[in-house]
Amino acid sequence: MTRRILLDHGSGGMASRQLIETVFLPRLNNPVLARFEDSAVLSAGAARIAFTTDSYVVDPIFFPGGDIGLLAVHGTVNDLAMQGARPLALSLSLILEEGFAMAELERLADSIGRAADNCRVPIVTGDTKVVPRGKADKIFINTSGIGLVPDHLVLGADLARPGDTVLLSGFLGDHGVTIMAARAGLSMQSAIQSDTAPLHTMVAAMLRAAPGGIRCLRDPTRGGAATVLAEIAASSGVRIEIDEDRLPVRPGVKTACELLGLDPLYLANEGKCIAIVEAGAAEILLTAMRETPEGRDARVIGTVTATSSEKHPARVILKTGIGGARIVGPLSGEPLPRIC
């Protein structure tokens, strides 16, 4: 049987990870790539440069709260911010389908321009390709970005330690539910919209407040908060306990989850950040987050409880609303392709 690429491989969950591990790591092997961080950190003389790239294929291209252009700017800015980097510049590459409406392209260009302005990050280079009708779907966007990492700052998914506090910057699942509803033609009563937003200003505020107190920052996009937390637990060799009652989920998202049988922990977010921080710095960091619009609803959702052992393997454990406990594993399978 011919082995082929399945949609699962792009889910951002376990299948994506396995694809990189089996196809690319052995062939491209280098220590920077092997860290699996949202962006690579490279040294250039005294400077440390964060470098990242991401492609956007979301369907539909316009959705409540944003569009593919906005996502392409915010997503890459956020990948830089998750390494604590101050974004310096972005590139923008487009793959367009023959016949794509010029008016829609202009609308997206407006939105990209405005997003870059708001983020104060210039788009300094780009590329455009057009493929025959039917060979791509409307528009695919790739953006890459570079940023400057503050001296001595090291953040990583392998740095969580027992006693650390887990922070979440706001409500879970808004983007995932928005796309799903748009796709299924459901009109959500409570007008949920995508949370797409740049996080670098909030991260800068956190770094000013307690630069030494942050261990790891991650934005829970595809795969959701569950996958990010599971990766941190595995990389750091720790057990993380989170509390269902503390997870912020909007009523409309909750309803959609009940109706569609989804778990908000696995839904995509496009403007949220999970931070593993030293317990002593948690209060200061929370205050700093809450002073920014993106972190207004930030809160503590759990703690890193212990180092893993043979008997107690690295896991994320959810204390459920009724007082039970269960594991939160990484996303497997494809809940919804082309979410970003």
Add this chain to the structure above:
Amino acid sequence: MSLAAISEGFRDRRLAAALTERIRENKAGPLRIMEVCGTHTMAIFRHGIRSLLPAEIELISGPGCPVCVTATGDIDLMIALAAKPGVTLATFGDLLRVPGSEGKSLAMARAAGARVEVVYSPADALDMARNTDGLVVFPAIGFETTIPVIAATVLEARSKNVRNFMLLVSHKVVPPALEVLLSDPELAIDGLLCPGHVSAIIGEQAYQPLVAQFHMPCVIAGFEPLDILSAVYMLTRQAGRGQARVENCYGRVVSKEGNPRAREIIYRVFKPCNAWWRGLGEIPGSGLELQEEFRDFDARTRFELPAVFVPEPQGCRCGEILTARIKPPQCPLFNTRCTPTHPVGPCMVSSEGTCAAYSKYGDL
């Protein structure tokens, strides 16, 4: 009140603690309670209900996931149909990754060029048929809960004269399978946690024969954690008193008679036939096929698809999982060769599969 607010009410931590306390006080001794329905299995795991119960109460999972019990041969038929020129297979997403024989799945068939589209309802599939010239085939799987909706779609297709819409029917009804399970002394089931949605259609009455024949405590439960805990409490109470009867703790949805109108629509469109259940084999009268007058909508007839028996994937013990003979960690492939990303059997694929639940939520 919003749906979210209603469900909050069934997730109160103090009430849950009070109920578990009463379950403990019942001291019903070792009890094996089978939750028949896959949605129950998922709810039990998702809310960590096992972690609240005393060790001597064992919740075992039954054959109530429609994807899991769909025979390998039927999955092969779906894959074969999707590959036919001019055919689009419009399916619920859950079926995509279920392995047929030789590990092939609809997802792989799609990657190789077959037209497989995910739909959220049979009505979507019918819409798709209206908007295309090709033939749209909808794999009709599921129990009493989903069958009425699918039957209504067939009626709609007929009244609107949609000629390019067909079903590949693998529907199953629950009571005959329960009878087979309860007749098996090896399983030693002490009580049934009866499915909420299915019971809304078939009613409390459907379990009376099981009570009479097997002296089996039966409690119908909803899907919120407190629903499930209350039902477990009622089952321990019956067991403690040596009783066996049907109790309904999902009265807000399930009545004594069930939903006669839904049953009427089911049997207007379908009639009973024998069916293959993965793990249980062929059970007389446990399946449905289209009535003669709806044969135009039957992909099996149209394409003269034979009902072939195909053995389960090698090494996969889903059959024993579905009949609660073993638990997933006892399968040598569990979490080694069989994982949610590389499933060997359907129980690992379906969002309501027992192996998927163990792999995703189990084993703290």
